Amino acid sequence: MKKHVTNMQKVIRLYSLLLVSTVLFCALETKAQTACTQTLRQARTVFDEGRIHELEQLLSDCIDNGFTDDERTEAYRLLILAHIYLDETEKADDAMLELLRDNHGFEINQQADPAELINLYNTFRHDPIFFWGFRGGFNTSFVNVIEAHGVHNLNNSNATYSNQLGFVVGLLIEKRFGKRITLRSDLQYIINTFDHSYSMFSRTDTGVDIVNSTVSETQNSAGMSLMGQFRLFPEKEAIKKNKFEKLNPYVGLGVTGRYILSSALTFDVSNSAGASPDGASEDLIDAEIRKSFNPTADVEFGIKKAIGLTYLTAGVRYSYGFLDITDRHYDNGRLTTFFGWGANDINTHSLTAFIGVLIPQYVPKKLTK
Structure with missing residues (x-):
């Protein structure tokens, strides 16, 4: 009977550990997303102020891990425009390719997007093959x-x-x-x-x-x-x-x-x-x-x-x-x-x-x- 109780205690401890680990993971994930959301707001301000050379370093960590899908798409868009305006053609191409691989449904807005972004987008195959x-x-x-x-x-x-x-x-x-x-x-x-x-x-x-x-x-x-x-x-x-x-x-x-x-x-x-x-x-x-x-x-x-x-x-x-x-x-x-x-x-x-x-x-x- 004593051994049975001991085994039950082990099971309870294991489940408790898994529950705590899950809660901690979700908390850390939420904290990372909140921090990256603030980073994206900062990136918008940096872009509007013309300090576009700072965007690549500012966004790189959250692009790899932290942004939601919609946030990552916007971050790529800002980064592509920054590379275009800095005349970094290869980096703009690489960023556009990463965006299209990450978001297959991405489409440019003919009425709102800059002509440079539209022209670059049209140089890529973005429809399903x-x-x-x-x-x-x-x-x-x-x-x-x-x-x-x-x-x-x-x-x-x-x-x-x-x-x-x-x-x-x-x-x-x-x-x-x-x-x-x-x-x-x-x-x-x-x-x-x-x-x-x-x-x-x-x-x-x-x-x-x-x-x-x-x-x-x-x-x-x-x-x-x-x-x-x-x-x-x-x-x-x-x-x-x-x-x-x-x-x-x-x-x-x-x-x-x-x-x-x-x-x-x-x-x-x-x-x-x-x-x-x-x-x-x-x-x-x-x-x-x-x-x-x-x-x-x-x-x-x-x-x-x-x-x-x-x-x-x-x-x-x-x-x-x-x-x-x-x-x-x-x-x-x-x-x-x-x-x-x-x-x-x-x-x-x-x-x-x-x-x-x-x-x-x-x-x-x-x-x-």
Whole structure:
């Protein structure tokens, strides 16, 4: 019992030490920030009085550690102007590069900033070189029958396709060209599902179907797309945009090279005799019934809402599969002989609703002529 109390005391002492250390650290941090805030006020006065040669030494310690993000941006701005006015070109370039690396969202004020600062800023690459991100969503598939096949009388059979819910996830990368054109590439994992319902051996005298089957087909695919996007509104200051313009709507047109990894077929069968030979599951890729390559032409409408430096993107995409994805119609096995199923010649299309995130990648540098 004594040992248990001793261990508890050790734990309490450890937590007390951690608590005191945290409080002391926060106090020191607050004190340092307060001191640097006073330093920045002093720097403003020094700059206004024209003693700009003193600014580098005055601000250096707090720039390294002590300023808040906004204070550090202002300090860099004062320091850059000081180097410009002292004709210290290399130091001005170095300070501008450090500012752009520290604050990717820094922008000059065309109405208020000195022309020298604006001109120096424009000699640097300050926009993101590309965007990367991820997105996901749900899709629904549509099937177009090019030619029907089966072991039964197709003229005396009811056959329909119905779309089901699937989903898609992907990684993406975007590169802007000018103010309104963007080129994007996606790497996607896609699941498309649709049902094929058909009947066999319908009695012409009663109209009763002897065998009714519903076949669910689930395709798992990997896709690589290339799309060009056109921004609907020209870029301008956020304060001048209406609510719809702030969503940055765009339209896109592209192609996707889609490779079907698997195409699982599952049966649900009923007949008038009461037997239900369910449970069959076949991979149509392994059976060489479906083709693996299924390219699509894509059209997309979306928005890109800025949230800080990142973008929330959402929209819809329609993908048109223009190739027949059926390689052969019968397997000469249980699909054909037991279930009476034959693969129709089809192409597939899909409608996808998605949401995602775009993250800018900045690499500031001095531009060379």
